[in-house]
Amino acid sequence: DAGITQSPRHKVTETGTPVTLRCHQTENHRYMYWYRQDPGHGLRLIHYSYGVKDTDKGEVSDGYSVSRSKTEDFLLTLESATSSQTSVYFCAISEYEQTYEQYFGPGTRLTVT
Amino acid sequence: DAKTTQPTSMDCAEGRAANLPCNHSTISGNEYVYWYRQIHSQGPQYIIHGLKNNETNEMASLIITEDRKSSTLILPHATLRDTAVYYCIVRSGSEKLVFGKGTKLTVNP
Numbered sequence: 001d002a003g004i005t006q007s008p009r010h011k012v013t014e015t016g017t018p019v020t021l022r023c024h025q026t027e028n029h030r031y032m033y034w035y036r037q038d039p040g041h042g043l044r045l046i047h048y049s050y051g052v053k054d055t056d057k058g059e060v061s062d063g064y065s066v067s068r069s070k071t072e073d074f075l076l077t078l079e080s081a082t083s084s085q086t087s088v089y090f091c092a093i094s095e096y097e098q099t100y101e102q103y104f105g106p107g108t109r110l111t112v113t
Numbered sequence: 114d115a116k117t118t119q120p121t122s123m124d125c126a127e128g129r130a131a132n133l134p135c136n137h138s139t140i141s142g143n144e145y146v147y148w149y150r151q152i153h154s155q156g157p158q159y160i161i162h163g164l165k166n167n168e169t170n171e172m173a174s175l176i177i178t179e180d181r182k183s184s185t186l187i188l189p190h191a192t193l194r195d196t197a198v199y200y201c202i203v204r205s206g207s208e209k210l211v212f213g214k215g216t217k218l219t220v221n222p
Contacts, residue, residue, distance in 0.1 A: 035212075
């Protein structure tokens with residue numbers, strides 16, 4: 001398995017509080033991605049990074065920000081969590097943008113009450 | 114707009130071949146067909162990809178029709194651990210992966 005960890009694995013938080021999810025990789029891959037998965041929607045791309053300090057928006061980026069200060073870490077921040085952000089969040093990595101394989105982490109289950 | 118169409122669910126007997134179809138009638142010449150799967154509560158896992166030739170690896174075989182408008186993922190000897198949601202994705206090299214709803218495959222003992 002690719003060396004990808006996510007923390008925390010589970011989190012319950014209240015509406016309006018800030019939340020940061022961490023993705024850590026040991027593969028030295030350039031590209032990192034954050035997805036969310038909700039029933040009936042499949043996986044949707046939130047943000048992605050193509051290098052240290054280089055990030056871009058995905059299809060559902062509103063309400064989320066990201067940062068990547070080191071190759072191995074990609075942080076997803078919910079500045080003020082809302083109930084609509086209750087979801088399972090997956091991080092993924094790939095060596096090249098055009099690569100056929102993305103490796104996914106184990107996921108973080110976030111509940112916003 | 115979805116680029117692929119897959120059945121919502123399928124069943125297969127353990128030890129038999131599982132054949133998962135995917136329709137991608139609007140595929141363009143530079144787009145590849147990818148298959149991923151997601152076992153319950155885990156992150157998606159890459160299975161195989163192809164452009165126009167049939168492909169085989171240790172996990173599965175991918176059969177793409179000559180007109181490239183459809184494909185079939187074949188798991189030759191399905192096991193209970195192959196129970197998962199299987200995603201067929203069409204993508205060119207410059208596009209991001211877009212996951213649809215996939216096919217829920219249930220392998221029965």
